[in-house]
Amino acid sequence: xxxxxxxxxxxxxxxxxxxxxxxxxxxxxxxxxxxxxxxxxxxxxxxxxxxxxxxxxxxxxxxxxxxxxxxxxxxxxxxxxxxxxxxxxxxxxxxxxxxxxxxxxxxxxxxxxxxxxxxxxxxxxxxxxxxxxxxxxxxxxxxxxxxxxxxxxxxxxxxxxxxxxxxxxxxxxxxxxxxxxxxxxxxxxxxxxxxxxxxxxxxxxxxxxxxxxxxxxxxxxxxxxxxxxxxxxxxxxxxxxxxxxxxxxxxxxxxxxxxxxxxxxxxxxxxxxxxxxxxxxxxxxxxxxxxxxxxxxxxxxxxxxx
Amino acid sequence: xxxxxxxxxxxxxxxxxxxxxxxxxxxxxxxxxxxxxxxxxxxxxxxxxxxxxxxxxxxxxxxxxxxxxxxxxxxxxxxxxxxxxxxxxxxxxxxxxxxxxxxxxxxxxxxxxxxxxxxxxxxxxxxxxxxxxxxxxxxxxxxxxxxxxxxxxxxxxxxxxxxxxxxxxxxxxx
Numbered sequence: 001x002x003x004x005x006x007x008x009x010x011x012x013x014x015x016x017x018x019x020x021x022x023x024x025x026x027x028x029x030x031x032x033x034x035x036x037x038x039x040x041x042x043x044x045x046x047x048x049x050x051x052x053x054x055x056x057x058x059x060x061x062x063x064x065x066x067x068x069x070x071x072x073x074x075x076x077x078x079x080x081x082x083x084x085x086x087x088x089x090x091x092x093x094x095x096x097x098x099x100x101x102x103x104x105x106x107x108x109x110x111x112x113x114x115x116x117x118x119x120x121x122x123x124x125x126x127x128x129x130x131x132x133x134x135x136x137x138x139x140x141x142x143x144x145x146x147x148x149x150x151x152x153x154x155x156x157x158x159x160x161x162x163x164x165x166x167x168x169x170x171x172x173x174x175x176x177x178x179x180x181x182x183x184x185x186x187x188x189x190x191x192x193x194x195x196x197x198x199x200x201x202x203x204x205x206x207x208x209x210x211x212x213x214x215x216x217x218x219x220x221x222x223x224x225x226x227x228x229x230x231x232x233x234x235x236x237x238x239x240x241x242x243x244x245x246x247x248x249x250x251x252x253x254x255x256x257x258x259x260x261x262x263x264x265x266x267x268x269x270x271x272x273x274x275x276x277x278x279x280x281x282x283x284x285x286x287x288x289x290x291x292x293x294x295x296x297x298x299x300x301x302x303x304x305x306x
Numbered sequence: 307x308x309x310x311x312x313x314x315x316x317x318x319x320x321x322x323x324x325x326x327x328x329x330x331x332x333x334x335x336x337x338x339x340x341x342x343x344x345x346x347x348x349x350x351x352x353x354x355x356x357x358x359x360x361x362x363x364x365x366x367x368x369x370x371x372x373x374x375x376x377x378x379x380x381x382x383x384x385x386x387x388x389x390x391x392x393x394x395x396x397x398x399x400x401x402x403x404x405x406x407x408x409x410x411x412x413x414x415x416x417x418x419x420x421x422x423x424x425x426x427x428x429x430x431x432x433x434x435x436x437x438x439x440x441x442x443x444x445x446x447x448x449x450x451x452x453x454x455x456x457x458x459x460x461x462x463x464x465x466x467x468x469x470x471x472x473x474x475x476x477x478x479x480x
Contacts, residue, residue, distance in 0.1 A: 026373040026398050033379065033394025037437050040389040047390045054384035058340040066343035139387030140339045140346035141353045143435040143450050146387045147345050187347055189439045189447070210439075210450045212347030266345040 048159075052177035055148055059180040062136040062148060129273040131155035135170075135266055136180070143210055145188035146174060147266060149181045151274070157181045160240065162275045168246035168263035169193065169234060170272050183272075186247070186262050187212050195247050196235040197226075203235055206247060206260065214248050216258040226250050226258035242278035316479035327476040328369060329378070331469075332358045336382040349451055352458040353431060355382045359397060360426055361462070361469040363404050364419045375401045388434050396430045419466060424459035431455050 040047045081088070133151035151157055153176050163170040163183050171185040184191055187208040195216070196203045202225060207215040216226060230250040236243030248260035336355030359378060363370065375397030382393040407422055408414065435451045436444065 022372045023402075026371075026375070026402060029373055029376040030395040030398035030402075033376065033391040033398065034396075034437075036391030037389040037395060038391075038440075040391060041437065041440060050390060051384055054337075055340065058337055058385070061341040062343060065341060069343050135345050137340050137343055138345040139385075140342075140344060140351040141349060141355075141454075142386040142388040143349055143438050143447065144387035145347065148340065185345075185347070189442045189450075209446070210348065265347075267347060 048175035048182075051182070052175055052180075055180055055182065056177050059136060059148060059150075063150065066134075066136055129275050130161060131157060132271055132273050133157075134271050135183070135269065138185070138266070143189065145185040145191075145208070145210060147171070147183045147185055149173070149183050149272065149274070152177045152179045152181045154179055157274050160277050162241045162245070162277065163272050164245050164275060165264040165266075165269035165272045167265075167269065168248070169241065170264055170266055170269065172240065173274065185266055186264075187214065193241060193247060194235045194237040195232045198231040198233045198246075201235075203237070204232070204257065206232065212261075213251070214260045214262060215254070215256070216248070216250065216260050218257050224253055224257065226253055228252055230258070231263075232260060236278055239279050240277050242275060318479055319477055320480075324476055327472060328362050328366075331472050332362065332378055333381055336378075337385050340385050349454045352454060352461050353382075353386070353427065355386075356393070356397065356427060356430060357423070357458060357461065357465040358469060360400065360404070360423045361419075361465045363401060364414075364423060364466070365469050365473060367405065367408050370401075372401055372405060373398065375399075386434075388438050392434045392437050393430075396433055400426045400430060416463075416466075420462050423462045423466075427458045427462075428455045431458070 131151050133149050133155070136148040136150050138145065138147035147170075149157065149163065157173055157176045159173055159175050161173045163172060169186055171183045171188070171191060174182040174184045176182075185208070186193065186206070187210060189208050189210040191208045193206040194203070195206050202218065204216050204218040207217065209215055216232065218225060228250050232247045232250065234241040234243055234245045234247055246263045248262045250258045250260045252259050332355055335358045338354055339351050355378075359375070376394055379393035379395070379397035380390070382397070383390045386393065403426060404422065411418060431451045431454060432448055435447045439447050
């Protein structure tokens with residue numbers, strides 16, 4: 001392609017000025033845009049309204065394509081279920097018998113657990129979810145991992161609520177619109193989740209890597225305690241995420257901790273549940289009166305001393 | 307009279323169509339990833355809107371004013387998930403770069419266009435990722451977008467061809 005000939009607008013003062021003005025607009029706009037971007041990194045909520053509005057526009061299309069493609073991709077599952085029906089049947093029978101035995105054992109443990117909890121007078125946090133929905137789609141061209149949830153303020157979804165699937169934690173609600181909301185996925189680079197190892201309660205932090213994996217960093221760096229296969233659950237530290245939600249499984253050790261894979265794959269999960277943000281308020285409300293009652297009891301102690 | 311033999315005797319395309327087609331294709335390509343029922347765990351799709359935006363300008367430099375990246379970039383920011391303002395700034399700077407480049411090179415060939423588009427996509431995606439995650443480890447953030455940049459660079463010829471098809475549709479005589 002040849003170089004455009006008429007770039008220099010010649011002697012026309014008006015054409016020269018309009019070209020100059022176009023460049024001035026472009027350069028100031030570009031600089032303002034980059035400043036705006038740095039501002040919106042610092043304050044992501046400030047511009048959420050614009051984004052919510054645009055996502056409301058695409059959500060109906062995403063709902064449509066999801067229903068169409070979801071039913072198409074379901075076909076191969078149905079076919080393979082018929083093909084492997086015989087062997088699957090015998091395997092499932094064996095699993096069912098095994099599960100029954102475990103259920104009996106667990107019910108005894110449950111009863112014991114209940115008695116122990118009443119003994120400790122532990123209050124269970126409200127574990128009921130706000131609402132259930134499904135993930136429609138997600139950003140796939142930028143380095144941010146934001147998914148669109150099919151429900152919004154119409155069902156009580158608000159920013160800051162944790163989202164989980166059947167297998168484990170998905171992320172948290174970033175902002176909610178009238179009928180859709182944005183979920184910051186667990187694997188986003190900016191998502192940090194306080195976790196502990198399910199086996200022994202070893203506290204750690206899960207950092208998203210942005211590529212579907214998690215970085216697990218423990219608080220003591222002296223020796224690396226993780227082994228492949230360790231299950232990690234939320235610890236509830238710092239609020240927001242309720243404790244004991246499964247998060248990830250350790251894949252391998254790294255120099256800083258471990259590399260883990262989330263247990264719930266957002267691409268495959270069907271329905272997700274929006275939970276209430278976990279606040280350790282009710283626990284604190286219990287512990288606050290306790291120091292008040294021993295205080296008068298502490299007064300007689302000096303009296304007996306002399 | 308044979309209509310197919312004399313296409314030049316037909317009316318040129320309407321001004322509205324000539325201006326709307328490029329803008330509409332870029333806007334649709336920007337919004338398309340959020341219409342697909344796909345939850346990605348890494349940046350897997352190439353930046354469709356950006357690729358079409360660059361290809362239109364490599365094909366028809368004089369078609370748009372220099373500041374066209376401001377509105378189209380804002381639209382892309384709403385759907386890409388990047389902090390709002392990233393594409394506004396970076397797309398406009400890319401436009402200025404394309405204008406500068408076309409002044410420097412006398413005869414641009416296909417390979418030139420491919421190289422410029424690939425280079426601009428790489429720079430824009432890398433800078434956008436760095437702006438979105440200022441606290442994260444730099445090498446890791448760049449490693450995150452590297453596969454996407456490679457895919458985008460390989461897809462540039464396809465998008466150039468696609469833009470040509472849209473351009474034929476845009477200028478089709480009535």
